[in-house]
Amino acid sequence: MCILSFPEVALIGNENNIIDDTGSEVTYRYKDSKTNLFKTRTVKGEDFLWLILQHVLPKGFRRVRDYGFLHSNAKKTLKLRALQ
DSSP: OOOOOHHHHHHHTSGGGEEEEOSSEEEEEEEOTTTOOEEEEEEEHHHHHHHHHTTOOOTTOOOGGGSGGGSTTHHHHHHHHHHO
8 A cells, every 4th residue: 555645645635636436446636746747546445544544633632843943933933033
């Protein structure tokens, strides 16, 4: 089984990128990060759910990038600190 990179999963999250669902297989469109081209892939329904659920955090966990110097607002603070 192939594990998806995060950008591929982010694109799948948009339901417009799910092309077909036959009940047993799911066909979806994603953007290949290496070639920057859109590709399609067909996997079994269970595998599709597994690929998506790998990126769901357990209850009570928070993404690290939401805090500290990895937070999106921290870039401005880091630039100001670098100027001092």
